[in-house]
Amino acid sequence: MLCTFDEKKKYLRKELNEIAKACKIKYITKFNKEELEKEIKKVILQNKPKNTTIPKNEKEDCIIEFLNKCKITSLETRKQILDIINKNKNVVIPNDMKEYSFKKNNNNNVSSSGYEKNNFIAFCKYFEDDLLGFTKTQKPKLRAFVPGGYGLMMLLENKYNTKGKIKTGDLDITVSINNTTSNVIEAYNYLLAKCKKFIELRANPSDFKINIVRLPTTYNPILKMRRYYVISIYYKNDEFVDLCLTDREINKEEIDLECSNKSLLPIKKDDGYFKEYFQIIYMENVPGVDSYCYLKRNPVTGKFSCKGMKDIDRINILCQLSKNKSFQKYCKLTNELTVDKLKAMSKEKRDKLFISLRELI
DSSP: OOSOOOTTSOOOHHHHHHHHHHTTOSOGGGSOHHHHHHHHHHHHHHHSOSSOSSOHHHHHHHHHHHHHHTTOOOHHHHHHHHHHHHHOTTOOOOSEEEEEEOOOOOOGGGGSTTOOOOHHHHHHHHHHHHHHGGGTOSSOSOEEEOOHHHHHHHHHHHHSOOOSSOOOSOEEEEEEOTTSSOOHHHHHHHHHHHHHHHHHTSSOGGGEEEEEEEOOOOEETTTTEEEEEEEEEEETTEEEEEEEEEOOOOOGGGBOHHHHHHHTSOOBOHHHHHHHHHHHHHHHHSTTTOHHHHHHHOTTTSTTHHHHHHHHHHHHHHHHHOOOGGGHHHHHHHTTOOHHHHHHSOHHHHHHHTGGGGGGO
16 A cells, blocks of 8 residues: 545545555554544645656656666666655656667668778768868857767877777767757757668668657756757667757857867867866765766765766866866866775765865856
8 A cells, every 4th residue: 555645535444544554654543534534645745746747656657658668677776766756856857758770771882982880980970061060150050069978088089199098888969059040840850860861871770779868948057058859879779879959059169170170070178078077076976966966976875986986087087188277276176086085085075075166167
């Protein structure tokens, strides 16, 4: 029996007792039937999630459906995800999800001498005009940059001739309609059609699939953007490319043009990756900023603590190599930090360690 109460139903005393137990009400026998009903309603009202437009049971149904589509079947993992979502009001819940699969075909282009076998290089070449076009015109169709590990990896390899320091298996791209000739629907339809065409031109289209997540248009004050869609391409069930469609402001001045032309991707300048990584470290380590990020990626207590520590390690590499000294004050916070050093601190000290990073938000 769950801690719920249906106003339309007439309960037997035995049923009310079971509900009261589920609601963790003490001294059940001291209440008469009417009093027990009031006590149950009181507990349910107190436990009702605040600041949500979706009743808890409907919210959980929505999330469970989403987890099923994502093929997340582990009961333990599902419970952990639901717990995080129900306890934190600032978790973004997808509105919808679609999946596209592809059939085998006889692709004549494979035998061509110009056919590119490497999927990443092929993708970059195929989308080069779309992703780098805004650096060459005032009113482009799209704007974009490569965030995270892949972007920083390209910066290190093509600007600092440093290879092997960062390893990542998937490519994330932030695409924007801000100050472009496209609206959200036009950009989404264009990107989806082009992703499908790219896959159909590969030697093995059946090894690919596309997942699309439609997101609520909630403004993120830290990332300074709304996210509309994430178009995820998978290759042999591994993450390959994520295209996140947003309204973020992206200017040509943010982009390292020389590095981008070598990478065939829009790669930010050093200060762009400094700000990005220090922002995520701020969210991962300071409670109350982004509850989901803190619970998931905190380098000591997070479910995926290794991600939080990896972000600290990566920014330290850039701190060592970059000639941009504007961020040295913040580099001192992360320099030589290890999991053991963080664990040796009290939670209170850890939670306050990165508060100064708010200056970069």
